[in-house]
Amino acid sequence: xxxxxxxxxxxxxxxxxxxxxxxxxxxxxxxxxxxxxxxxxxxxxxxxxxxxxxxxxxxxxxxxxxxxxxxxxxxxxxxxxxxxxxxxxxxxxxxxxxxxxxxxxxxxxxxxxxxxxxxxxxxxxxxxxxxxxxxxxxxxxxxxxxxxxxxxxxxxxxxxxxxxxxxxxxxxxxxxxxxxxxxxxxxxxxxxxxxxxxxxxxxxxxxxxxxxxxxxxxxxxxxxxxxxxxxxxxxxxxxxxxxxxxxxxxxxxxxxxxxxxxxxxxxxxxxxxxxxxxxxxxxxxxxxxxxxxxxxxxxxxxxxxxxxxxxxxxxxxxxxxxxxxxxxxxxxxxxxxxxxxxxxxxxxxxxxxxxxxxxxxxxxxxxxxxxxxxxxxxxxxxxxxxxxxxxxxxxxxxxxxxxxxxxxxxxxxxxxxxxxxxxxxxxxxxxxxxxxxxxxxxxxxxxxxxxxxxxxxxxxxxxxxxxxxxxxxxxxxxxxxxxxxxxxxxxxxxxxxxx
Amino acid sequence: xxxxxxxxxxxxxxxxxxxxxxxxxxxxxxxxxxxxxxxxxxxxxxxxxxxxxxxxxxxxxxxxxxxxxxxxxxxxxxxxxxxxxxxxxxxxxxxxxxxxxxxxxxxxxxxxxxxxxxxxxxxxxxxxxxxxxxxxxxxxxxxxxxxxxxxxxxxxxxxxxxxxxxxxxxxxxxxxxxxxxxx
Numbered sequence: 001x002x003x004x005x006x007x008x009x010x011x012x013x014x015x016x017x018x019x020x021x022x023x024x025x026x027x028x029x030x031x032x033x034x035x036x037x038x039x040x041x042x043x044x045x046x047x048x049x050x051x052x053x054x055x056x057x058x059x060x061x062x063x064x065x066x067x068x069x070x071x072x073x074x075x076x077x078x079x080x081x082x083x084x085x086x087x088x089x090x091x092x093x094x095x096x097x098x099x100x101x102x103x104x105x106x107x108x109x110x111x112x113x114x115x116x117x118x119x120x121x122x123x124x125x126x127x128x129x130x131x132x133x134x135x136x137x138x139x140x141x142x143x144x145x146x147x148x149x150x151x152x153x154x155x156x157x158x159x160x161x162x163x164x165x166x167x168x169x170x171x172x173x174x175x176x177x178x179x180x181x182x183x184x185x186x187x188x189x190x191x192x193x194x195x196x197x198x199x200x201x202x203x204x205x206x207x208x209x210x211x212x213x214x215x216x217x218x219x220x221x222x223x224x225x226x227x228x229x230x231x232x233x234x235x236x237x238x239x240x241x242x243x244x245x246x247x248x249x250x251x252x253x254x255x256x257x258x259x260x261x262x263x264x265x266x267x268x269x270x271x272x273x274x275x276x277x278x279x280x281x282x283x284x285x286x287x288x289x290x291x292x293x294x295x296x297x298x299x300x301x302x303x304x305x306x307x308x309x310x311x312x313x314x315x316x317x318x319x320x321x322x323x324x325x326x327x328x329x330x331x332x333x334x335x336x337x338x339x340x341x342x343x344x345x346x347x348x349x350x351x352x353x354x355x356x357x358x359x360x361x362x363x364x365x366x367x368x369x370x371x372x373x374x375x376x377x378x379x380x381x382x383x384x385x386x387x388x389x390x391x392x393x394x395x396x397x398x399x400x401x402x403x404x405x406x407x408x409x410x411x412x413x414x415x416x417x418x419x420x421x422x423x424x425x426x427x428x429x430x431x432x433x434x435x436x437x438x439x440x441x442x443x444x445x446x447x448x449x450x451x452x453x454x455x456x457x458x459x460x461x462x463x464x465x466x467x468x469x470x471x472x473x474x475x476x477x478x479x480x481x482x483x484x485x486x487x488x489x490x491x492x493x494x495x496x497x498x499x
Numbered sequence: 500x501x502x503x504x505x506x507x508x509x510x511x512x513x514x515x516x517x518x519x520x521x522x523x524x525x526x527x528x529x530x531x532x533x534x535x536x537x538x539x540x541x542x543x544x545x546x547x548x549x550x551x552x553x554x555x556x557x558x559x560x561x562x563x564x565x566x567x568x569x570x571x572x573x574x575x576x577x578x579x580x581x582x583x584x585x586x587x588x589x590x591x592x593x594x595x596x597x598x599x600x601x602x603x604x605x606x607x608x609x610x611x612x613x614x615x616x617x618x619x620x621x622x623x624x625x626x627x628x629x630x631x632x633x634x635x636x637x638x639x640x641x642x643x644x645x646x647x648x649x650x651x652x653x654x655x656x657x658x659x660x661x662x663x664x665x666x667x668x669x670x671x672x673x674x675x676x677x678x679x680x681x682x
Binding site for chain 2: 045165166168169172173175176179183185186188190191214217218219221222391392393395396397399400401403404407408411413416417419420423424427428432446449450453454457458461
């Protein structure tokens, strides 16, 4: 094993590979920082450029884009309140208020360090535990997936804000929006009313951009007086202290490790992904915190949980791919395509037949995490200048980028119309103080929940299997405990003496 | 997220009860109207989902999951209506021009939204470069670019982020955005 590891490392540390990885990291960070562009899109655009590279160099470059993308989403999440990628939704909950309170540098620095440590933990776990973790991940059947989604939905209880009813409504609205379009099992058109616009349903990215980006940008221009005065996004002197932020990040070791482990586990579950991991990690951090009421106001714990959770999915997603040949996410599917282009078959024997390549990939994850840290720390001062740009410029430019992102997803003009409609809905909901995060969560989880519920019952109509299969039962019990704790917390808040 | 601004009206002489705010009453009224409309919409969709086909291969059909979700949505909307109605049992008639005042206070956001709608509709007709150019220029003018120097800056930014982005995606990323008459 040592010889294989050293062979992989030797192949990785060549000038050409290091340069292409560095460019990949920069591309991933920039692509993810722009609302509307996703890591998947960045990886897909990188794929053709790797055809002429050696296999390890090509895969390492794409891994660099992958890892860079998970960190890049932090930038617009913190500075604009718009998640740059779906995996940065929970980052907006605390990084954005922290930035708006005059500490954008602190928000970005905490996120960068948390991303680094999350990616580091996932790379270490990947190296040590890939095969056994993969065996657990594939034991999950449709019952376990459904129960996992039920547990994930209890995160809504943390996202509802002041009104449980409003939060539940937007969460259920998200579940309903996800049912528009073709039925996942039978292909029957649902709620399309014969319209081409709705025939393919609501793409998740369009909902995310519309809900968060469009509504947030409209709120930026509400104050006519501030616009007239050319006020900046953040009217404070911005400072950036990376060493202080590193110490602050490491001051929450339990949060960091727990969130990273959540990210690795969720990443290892095929189909789950960073968009769920950051929300789950955030929710778990909030529940475990002695001061949960500070979450959502700009607490460092929230930023650390979200960013370490989402970055840790990068390593977790490789686990089923390397151990079993099953992609953990769309990005992993593209990585598999890259290996196939180079004539390398991906399957359970990958680590046996191409050990040097696999260990090279593990090492590439570690190197990419370090590169992202260095690139982000050096470039954050530049990104912080975004706060100097007047709103009159930044709002229309970001809206144009959102339109490009919505169109480029499927090359459909109808997605732009859907973006407009969802944006208006998001703005109306936000004016009436409905939380938007549960809606996005519902759109993410709805299709997975429905597909697995129906698949489970199609396999065996016995409902009790949800409670008799051990992993499914554990997840359902965790969901019940999660809801009970949330209700208890609310009741305590309601009866707490006024300060 | 922004919060509704609170304005206080003086306590009417001789009337009991807590001091009501004009904005809070308007908010409650808006909730009742919105949630009632949504509840009716969801009832209609629930009825439609009952007509979706079932399958001989599974106990649940195409309409089962939507029915579950829509049923819960109807209940929650009704609960929100009851909650808002209980909070403000005696809603006074809204002051004259309340909606107009709200729209005036949010005129810039409404203007940007209107231009964004026009931009979205214009993309397939005029193409991305031209519609983005017009959108970027008009929004910057709406948001305060009036002097010659700021107009020139607005024009440069509009050019870069319309034709510039179109070139970047077409020639670098090989993604063709709608070209319209320039195609």
